[in-house]
Amino acid sequence: MYDDIIHSLNLKAENVKSISHAFKNNTHFYFIKLVSRGVFCPDCGQYTKKVHEYKNISLNHSIFITENASVIYKARRYICPHCSRTTFENNPFKSHHPRLTLKTVQNVLILSKDYNQTFSMVAKKTNLSVTEVITIFDEHVQIERKKLSEAICIDEFFFSRYAKNKYACMLINFKNGLVLDILPSRHKADLRSYFRMIPLEERMNVKYISIVLYDNYRDIA
Ligand SMILES: [Zn+2]
Structure with a gap:
């Protein structure tokens, strides 16, 4: 069981100090501590293995898709005996999304x-x-565009604070809720050139368009 967790977290067994388990509120919690390797203080360069505290970081893990499980990484924070600066240990959990x-x-x-x-x-x-x-x-x-359905729904979602276009736009088959395509922008010029690329014949098949109240969508419709 714990081997599965170690494996799916991409960890090496020799780097794991302990895993403990608790069952609470219908959820399995797995608490992971890594082996203490110490750090060099980023301020003064002193090597330290003195633990200041542990911080619980939920790894939001979905190893068990069918089961309620949560993996908590107990992140060790060291303190420098020389200058008291605190530093978290290195961990291998950083991915694109923190x-x-x-x-x-x-x-x-x-x-x-x-x-x-x-x-x-x-x-x-x-x-x-x-x-x-x-x-x-x-x-x-990159999903392949699917053919426009008779009834489509133009929806939008907040994309990313950091993206050039804050809102993206999603074309959905109104009948079954499946995604036809995702467009990175809801700007009128982008929408227009997108729909122009779709053969007129296919566009003529669309009978109903459901939109949120946004002028660009109404004009495009
Ligand atoms: Zn220091």
Whole structure:
């Protein structure tokens, strides 16, 4: 069991000091401590292994898609005996998303492969927010555009504080809620050139368009 956790967190057994388990509020908690290796103080260069405290960091792990489980990394914070500066130990959990493990990202991608899964279903199964799921999806997957359906829904979602376009736009088949395409921008010029690329014949098939109240969408419709 713990071997599974170690493996799916991409850890080496010799770097794990302990894993303990607790069952609370219908959730399995696994607390992980890494082997103490000490750090060099970034301020004065003094080597220290003196522990100041442990901070619980939820790795938001979804090893067990069907089970409620949470992995808590007890991050060790050292204190420099010379200048009292505190420093966290190095850890291997940093991925693209600071709170997400590689395994979680993989699970999102595996689940999203199935076209019958909606983003909110994937979010529920992986314990993430819908926005997080969409962000992961978009960073890793270029989906092929699907044909416009008779009724489409133009929805938007907050993309990223750091992206050039803060809002992205999603085309959804109104009948079954599946994604037809994701566009990185909701600007009128971008939307116009996108739809121009779709053959007129296909566009003529669209009978109903559902939009949020945003002038660009109404004009494009
Ligand atoms: Zn120091």
